[in-house]
Amino acid sequence: MDHITLGLAPTRRSIFSAPDAVKYANLTRNRLHELGIQFVDIDDITDDGLLHDDTDCIKIAEKFKAAKVDGLFFPHGNFGTEYEVARLAKAMGVPVLLWGPRDERPDANGVRLRDSQCGLFATGKVLRRFRVPFTYLCNCRLEDPEFERGIKNFVAVCNVVKTFRHIRILQIGPRPFDFWSTMCNEGELLERYNIQLSPIPLPELVDEAKKAKAEGTEVAQVIAYCRENFRIEIQDNALENVAALKVAIQALAKKYGCNAAAIQCWNALQGELGIMPCAANSLLNEEGFPVVCECDIHGAVTALLCEAAGMGEARSFFADWTVRHPDNENAELLQHCGPWPISCASCKPAIGYPLAFDYPGAVAAEAKHGEVTLCRFDGDNGEYSLLLGNAKGIDGPYTKGTYLWVEVKNLKRLEAKLVEGPYIHHCVGIHKDVVPVLYEACKYIDVMPDLYDDNEEEVRAFIRGE
Numbered sequence: 001m002d003h004i005t006l007g008l009a010p011t012r013r014s015i016f017s018a019p020d021a022v023k024y025a026n027l028t029r030n031r032l033h034e035l036g037i038q039f040v041d042i043d044d045i046t047d048d049g050l051l052h053d054d055t056d057c058i059k060i061a062e063k064f065k066a067a068k069v070d071g072l073f074f075p076h077g078n079f080g081t082e083y084e085v086a087r088l089a090k091a092m093g094v095p096v097l098l099w100g101p102r103d104e105r106p107d108a109n110g111v112r113l114r115d116s117q118c119g120l121f122a123t124g125k126v127l128r129r130f131r132v133p134f135t136y137l138c139n140c141r142l143e144d145p146e147f148e149r150g151i152k153n154f155v156a157v158c159n160v161v162k163t164f165r166h167i168r169i170l171q172i173g174p175r176p177f178d179f180w181s182t183m184c185n186e187g188e189l190l191e192r193y194n195i196q197l198s199p200i201p202l203p204e205l206v207d208e209a210k211k212a213k214a215e216g217t218e219v220a221q222v223i224a225y226c227r228e229n230f231r232i233e234i235q236d237n238a239l240e241n242v243a244a245l246k247v248a249i250q251a252l253a254k255k256y257g258c259n260a261a262a263i264q265c266w267n268a269l270q271g272e273l274g275i276m277p278c279a280a281n282s283l284l285n286e287e288g289f290p291v292v293c294e295c296d297i298h299g300a301v302t303a304l305l306c307e308a309a310g311m312g313e314a315r316s317f318f319a320d321w322t323v324r325h326p327d328n329e330n331a332e333l334l335q336h337c338g339p340w341p342i343s344c345a346s347c348k349p350a351i352g353y354p355l356a357f358d359y360p361g362a363v364a365a366e367a368k369h370g371e372v373t374l375c376r377f378d379g380d381n382g383e384y385s386l387l388l389g390n391a392k393g394i395d396g397p398y399t400k401g402t403y404l405w406v407e408v409k410n411l412k413r414l415e416a417k418l419v420e421g422p423y424i425h426h427c428v429g430i431h432k433d434v435v436p437v438l439y440e441a442c443k444y445i446d447v448m449p450d451l452y453d454d455n456e457e458e459v460r461a462f463i464r465g466e
Contacts, residue, residue: 003159004038004070004071004155004158004159004162005038005039005040005067005068005069005070006032006037006038006039006040006069006070006071006072006073006097006155006158007039007040007060007064007067007069007071007072007073007092007094008028008029008032008039008040008041008042008073008075009042009051009060009072009073009074009085009088010024010025010028010042010049010050010051010074010075010076010077011050011051011052011074011075011076011077011080011081011084011085011119012025012048012050012051012052012076012077012078012079012080012081013052013078013079013080013081013119014052015079016078016079016113016114016115017078017113017114018048018050018078020077020078020113020114021048021050021077021078021114022048022049022050022077023077024075024077024078024101024114024116025049025050025075025077026049027101027142028075028077028101028142029041031142031143031147032151035148035151035152037151037152037155039073040063040064040067040069042056042060042063045059045060045063046060050077051074051081051084051085051088052080052081052084053084054084054087057084057087057088060088061088061091061092064088064092065092069092069094070094070095070158070159070161070162071094071095071096071097071154071155071157071158071161072088072089072092072094072095072096072097073097073099073151073154074089074096074097074098074099074123075099075100075101076098076099076100076116076119076120076123077100077101077114077116078113078114078115078116078119079114079115079116079118079119079122080100080116080119080120080122080123082119082122082123082125082126082127083126085098085123085126085127086123086126086127086129086130086132087130089127089130089132089134090130090132094158094161095133095134095135095154095157095158095161095441095444096127096132096133096134096135097134097135097136097137097150097151097154098120098123098124098127098134098135098136098137099120099136099137099138099139099140099147099150100116100117100119100120100139101114101116101139101140101141101142102116102117102139102140102141103115103116103117103139116139117139120136120139124136133443133444135154135157135440135443135463136463136464137150137151137154137463137464137465138464138465138466140465144465146465146466147465149465150463150465153436153437153440153463154440155311156308156309156310156311156434156437157437157440157441157444159308159309159311160305160308160309160437160438160441160445161441161444161445162308163259163304163305163307163308164193164301164304164305164308164441164445165193165194165445166194166259167193167194167195167196167259167260167301167304168195168196168197168198168256168257168258168259169195169196169197169198169258169259169260169261169262169297169300169301170198170200170249170252170253170256170258170260170261170262171197171198171199171200171261171262171295171297172200172202172205172249172252172261172262172263172264172295173200173201173202173205173263173264173268173269173295174199174264174295175264175294175295175296176264176266176267176294176295179294179295179296181424181425182294182295182296182297182298182299182424182426184297184298186297188382189297192384192446193445193446195301197297198256198257198258200252200256202264202268202269202272203272204252205245205248205249205252205269206269206272206273208248208251208252209241209244209245209247209248209273210244211248212243212244212247212248212251213240213241213244218243218247219240219243219244219247220243222242222243222246222247222283223239223240223243225283226239226242226243226279226283226351229342229348230279230342230348230349230350230351230363231348231349231350231351232350232351233350233351233352233353234351234352234353234360234361235360238274238275238360238361239351241273241274241275241361242275242279242280242283242351242361243280244273245273245275245277245280246279246280246283246284249261249263249280249284249291250284250289253289259289259304260289260290260291260292260300260301260303260304261284261289261290261291261292261300262291262292262293262294262295262296262297262299262300263277263281263291263292263293263295264294264295265277265278265281265293265294265337266357270357270359274359274360275359275360275361276337276338276354276357276359276360276361276362277291277339277361278293278336278337278338278339278354278361278362278363278401279338279339279351279361279362279363280361281293281339282338282339282340282341282342282349282363282402285315285316285317285318285339285340285341286315286341286342286343288307288312288315290303290304290307290316290318291339292318292339292426293318293336293337293339293426294426296318296424296426298376298377298378298379298426299318299376299426299428301377302375302376302377302378302386302427302428303316303318303428305375305377305386305438305441306373306375306428306429306430306434306438307430309373309430309432309434309437309438309441310430310432310434313432314343314430314431314432315341315343315344315430316341316428316429316430317336317339317340317341317344317367317402317428317429317430318336318339318340318426318427318428319334319335319336319340319402319404319426319427319428319429320334320335320336320425320426320427321333321334321418321425321426321427322334322335322425324411325394325396325405325407326396326397328394328396328405328407329411330407330408330409330410330411331394331396331405331406331407331408331411332405332406332408332411332414333396333399333403333404333405334367334374334403334404334405334406334427334429335399335401335402335403335404336401336402336403337354337355337356337357337362337401337402338351338354338361338362338363338364338401338402339362339363339402340363340365340367340402342363344365344367344368344402344431345365345366345367345368345402346365346366346367346368346369347365347366348365349363349364349365349402350363350364350365351363351364352364354400354401355399355400355401362401363401363402364400364401364402365402366398366402366403366404367393367402367403367404367431368393368404368431369392369393369394369395369404370392370393370431371390371391371392371431371432371433372390372391372392372393372404372406372429372430372431372432373388373389373390373391373429373430373432373433373434373435373438374388374389374390374391374406374427374428374429375387375388375389375427375428375429375438376388376423376424376426376427376428377447378421378422378423378424379422380421380422381422383422383448384422384446384447384448385422385447385448385449385450386438386442386447386448386449386450387417387418387423387427387450387452388435388438388439388449388450388451388452389408389409389414389435389451389452389453389455390408390409390433390435390453391406391407391408391429392406392407393405393406394406394407404429406429408452408453409453410453410454413452413454414452417450417452435451435459436459436462436463439451439456439459439460439463440463
C-alpha cells in the first residue's frame with residue numbers, strides 16, 4: 001500500500017464539540033499509521049488540523065495536488081462542513097471516502113457532542129449536487145474489523161483508478177486477421193479514457209530480439225531463471241529465442257513508456273523467430289507486466305485493472321473460456337496456449353509445445369485451485385462495461401497449455417452474458433477476491449460494472465461494512 005497516498009482531511013462543524021472532533025481526528029491518524037496507510041495531513045495548514053474553513057480548503061487543495069494524492073479520506077469528527085468537503089473533492093478529482101466514528105450515548109443532560117452520522121447524510125447529498133462520486137463506509141469504530149477492511153479496500157480502489165488513468169499499451173503488430181472479436185476503437189479509448197496505444201510492427205520486435213541475443217547478458221540470465229523454475233522440454237536454441245523475446249518486449253515497453261502489452265502471437269512471429277511467445281509472456285506476467293494474446297487491447301486493459309486491484313499480492317492470468325466441464329453443469333475450462341505466470345501454477349510448469357501449434361515456446365501447467373476473480377473490460381457501440389464475478393478452481397480432465405477448470409454459481413447466466421456481449425471469449429483471472437474493489441472502482445472510471453453472479457447487493461454490503 002506504500003505507493004498509494006491518501007489526502008487526509010478530517011472535518012467538523014462549529015456548533016458541535018470541537019475538542020471531540022480534534023480527539024477523533026487524532027485517533028484516526030494513529031489508526032491509519034497502525035494499518036500502514038500512507039497519507040498527507042492538513043495539520044500544518046489549519047489551527048486544529050480539521051477542514052471547516054474556505055481559506056484553508058484552498059491551501060489544502062494546493063498541498064494535496066502538489067503531493068499527487070491518489071484519494072481523499074474525510075473522517076467526520078463531528079457533523080462536518082459538507083460544502084467544504086464537496087469543494088475540495090471537486091477540485092481534486094480523485095476517489096473519495098466518507099466515514100465517521102460511531103457517536104457516543106447522549107450525556108446525563110441529553111447533550112450530544114458530535115452527530116457524526118447526521119453530518120454524513122448531509123455530505124453525501126452535497127457531493128451528489130457537485131456530481132462527485134464517493135465511497136461510503138458506514139459508521140463504525142476505529143477498532144472494528146470493518147474499518148480496516150474498508151480503508152484497505154478503498155486504497156485498492158484508488159490503485160485501480162490511478163492505473164486506469166495512466167494506461168499505455170505496447171501493441172505488437174495488428175490483430176490476427178481472423179480475430180475480429182479483438183478489434184478495438186483506438187480513438188475512442190483515447191478520447192474517453194486517455195488509454196494510449198504504442199503500436200509497433202513485428203520486424204521492430206524481431207530486431208530487438210536479435211539485438212538482445214547479440215548482447216547476451218540479460219538473455220543468459222533469463223535462460224538460467226527458466227532452467228531453475230521450469231521443466232525444459234524444448235531445444236536450447238528455442239529457449240534462447242524465448243529469453244531474447246522476453247528481453248526484447250521488456251526493452252520496447254521501457255522505450256515507449258508502456259505498462260502492458262498486447263501481441264500478435266501468431267503466425268507471422270513463428271516465421272521470424274521459430275517460437276510461440278507464450279513462455280516469454282509468462283515470464284513478463286510473473287513480473288507484474290501484463291502481456292496478452294491475439295493483440296487483445298481490451299484484454300490488456302482488463303489485466304492492468306486486475307493487477308491493480310490485487311495490490312501485488314497475486315499475479316493475474318489471461319485465459320480463454322473454452323468448453324464446459326464434462327461432469328459439472330456449472331463448470332468451465334479456462335485455458336490458453338501457455339502465457340500464465342509461474343506463481344499461478346499448481347506444480348512445476350514445463351516449457352514445451354502448445355495444443356494447436358507445432359512451434360515450441362509455450363508453458364504447460366494446471367493452475368492452483370481455490371477462489372478466483374474473473375473479469376473482462378470490453379465495449380462496443382460507445383458503451384463500456386466490466387464483467388466480473390467469483391469462481392473456484394476444481395478438478396477436471398487434463399488438457400494442454402496453462403489451464404484451470406472453474407465452477408461458478410450459474411454457468412448458463414454467465415454463458416449468455418459472454419455471447420450477448422459486449423464480451424468475447426477472453427477473460428482475466430486472479431487468485432484473490434477483488435470483486436468489491438473492481439465494482440467500486442467502476443464508479444470513478446466511467447465504466448459500468450456487470451456482475452455475472454447477480455449479487456450486487458452482497459457486494460455493496462461488503463463495501464459499506466456489513
